[in-house]
Amino acid sequence: MGPPHAAAAARARAARGLHRHALPGRFRAQGRAEAQGLHAALHARVPATQGGPRATARRLPPSEPAAAGGPRSDHRQRAHARALRAHRLATAAGHDPGLQPRDHVRSAAGPGGGGVGLRARRRPGEGRVTPRGCRPVVASIEVLPLRIPFRYAFEHHLAARREARPQLVRLRLSDGSVGYGEALPRPYLTGETEASARAALEGPLAALILGREVAGLSGARALIESAAARAAREREPAAFCGVELALLDAAGRSEGRPVTDVLGGARRAELSYPAAVAGFMPASALRIFLREARRRGARLVKLKVGRADDLERVALARAVLGYDIDLVVDANGAWTAREAIARLRALERFGLTAAEQPVARDDVAGLARVRREAATPIMADESLSTLADARRLIAHGACDLWNLRVGKCGGLLATRALALLAQEHGIGCVLGVLVGETGILGAAGRQLAACHGAFRWLEHEGAALKRGDPVELPPVTAGRAARPLGPGLGFTLDEARLAALADQPLRVSA
Known part of the structure; x- marks a missing residue:
């Protein structure tokens, strides 16, 4: 003869079977009363679960009659009672208090197959595992x-x-x-x-x-x-x-x-970063910057222009760099179309590779005019961040080159789409950076550059500018850097640095 709780379980199953076979009402009521009494007796003797203290279920007090109907159907009432009982058992055994009663299900975990198992529907953002067969959200x-x-x-x-x-x-x-x-x-x-x-x-x-x-x-x-x-x-x-x-x-x-x-697959593991970018600085500091760029093996230097001393600064750059290194000037929209044409004609003797954004962002017609009347190839930057911008530039024949940046173009997929559109229309592309961007955007740029081989050159700001970056990437050494390997964007995050640099975060949960 089996243990007492096994016999009680058998009697409870028999009593529950009365309801399933839809016997007359007086038998159904008798079956409900017997089933509830047997359930209380059974769960008063539930043995301790492995690894936790003994959990004791709540008995129905003598004064509390068995339910004899109500707004819930009988099977729903029993299911709800089982869920509540499982919740109490789990709480007593020290399980995760974040689980809701509806998250607990019966399983064959305990002695005689009558234990209580847990299936967690985890709260948003708490790093819990999605049940097998379900896609993460x-x-x-x-x-x-x-x-x-x-x-x-x-x-x-x-x-x-x-x-x-x-x-x-x-x-x-x-x-x-x-x-x-x-x-x-x-x-x-x-x-x-x-x-x-x-x-x-x-x-x-x-x-x-x-x-x-x-x-x-x-x-x-x-x-x-x-x-x-x-x-x-x-x-x-x-x-x-x-x-x-x-x-x-x-x-x-x-x-x-x-x-x-999702970017067409990586074609190369190592990337070349030949470009160095110089902002406005005194002549003495610019000379040091240019010498260091040449020493590090830079093959292209971008020089910010748009001030009265542009001619002197470009002349200094050529004196330090020589003519074997490409030189690009970037006005950031400082000139009108007429001024841009005059300035670029004066600078042509220094052998410029390109002039970036000579006129204001919205002056696409002016940009097209500069391209027609100046000999230096024209590159759009501020005028281009969306697909609509790109189509407008193409329609006006406004430029020879596009400066694409993941952070201004809407992400990796949009930047790749712009690069493919440029290739289709015979427009050259440069992959630039935003001043002060972290290694997250840097990693995204490297992954895109590894997949799209048509960029004329790649820009990076170097490690000297920022006093901290929470993201670690393979360093740029002698103008070359490895593509981050690993899942996702491939970078490594330093949590301590992130905490030191971050303000109070905003959390939005589902």
């Missing part, structure tokens, strides 16, 4: 504004900066995977401010992806394209970039695949 988004000081001021016609204010985006999936993106809004590039970018990240962009399924990198790409079609990639490309990178990074880490798998 976007559980939470956090915006972490950073303040990264510079070692020296970086100046051009449109801005003078002594620090960078990137906004990191931390995105968690329900399977525990975490991805990071970066939004670095610049009003003169995309019209976005720090406040508007944060509002977009907190509101409409978060609403588009929170709670949505992410079936690996391909699912992340589909979700990104859906969000882009419905919302803000054209209006808020910097903010959209932050969400896109975080989503791709999280999906790649969840699946164990690099983001290059």
Whole structure:
């Protein structure tokens, strides 16, 4: 003869069977009463679970009659009672208090198959495992504004900066995977401010992806394209970039695949970074910068122009660099079309490789005029951040080159689309950087450069400018750097540095 609780379980199952066979009402009532009494007796003797203290179930007091009907059906009432009982057992045994009663299910875990198992529906952003067979969903988004000081001021016609204010985006999936993106809004590039970018990240962009399924990198790409079609990639490309990178990074880490798998596949493991960029600085400092650039093996130098001493500064650059290193001037929209034509004609004797953004951002007709009347090839930068901008530049025949930057063009997928469009129309492309960007945007740029071989040159700002970066990447040495290897964007995050640089984060949960 089996143990007493096994016999009691058999009698309880027999009593429950009365209800399943729909016997007359008096027998159903008798069966309910017997079943509840037997359940109370059975669970008063539930043995201790392995690894935890003995859990004692609540008995029905003598004064509490068995339920004889009510708003719930009998089977729903019994299911609810089982769930509540499982919750009490789990709490007494010290299980995760974050689990809800509906998260507990019966299993064959205990002696005689009558134990209580737990199936967790984890709260958003707490890094818990998605049940097998279920796809992870976007559980939470956090915006972490950073303040990264510079070692020296970086100046051009449109801005003078002594620090960078990137906004990191931390995105968690329900399977525990975490991805990071970066939004670095610049009003003169995309019209976005720090406040508007944060509002977009907190509101409409978060609403588009929170709670949505992410079936690996391909699912992340589909979700990104859906969000882009419905919302803000054209209006808020910097903010959209932050969400896109975080989503791709999280999906790649969840699946164990690099983001290059959705960018056409990596074609090279090592990248060449020949370019150095010089902002406005005194002549003595510029001379030192140029000598150091030549010593490090730079093959191209970009020099900011747009001031009265442009001729002297370009002459100094050629005197230090010689003519075997390419020289690009960048006016950041400082001139009118007429001024640009005159200035560039005066500088032509120094053998310029290109002139970047000679006129204001919105003066596409003026840009086209400069291209027609000046001999130096013209590159668009501030005039180009979206697909609509690109089509307008093509329609006007406004430039020979595009300066693409992941942070201003709406993310990796949009930047790649612009690069392919440029290739289709015979326009050269440069992959640039935003001054003060962290290694998150840097890693994204490297992954794109590894997949798209048509960039004329790659730019980087070097490690000397910023006084801290929470992201670690393979260093640029002698103008060469490795592509980050590993899932997602491939970078390594230093949590201590991140905490030191971050302000109070904003958390948006599903």
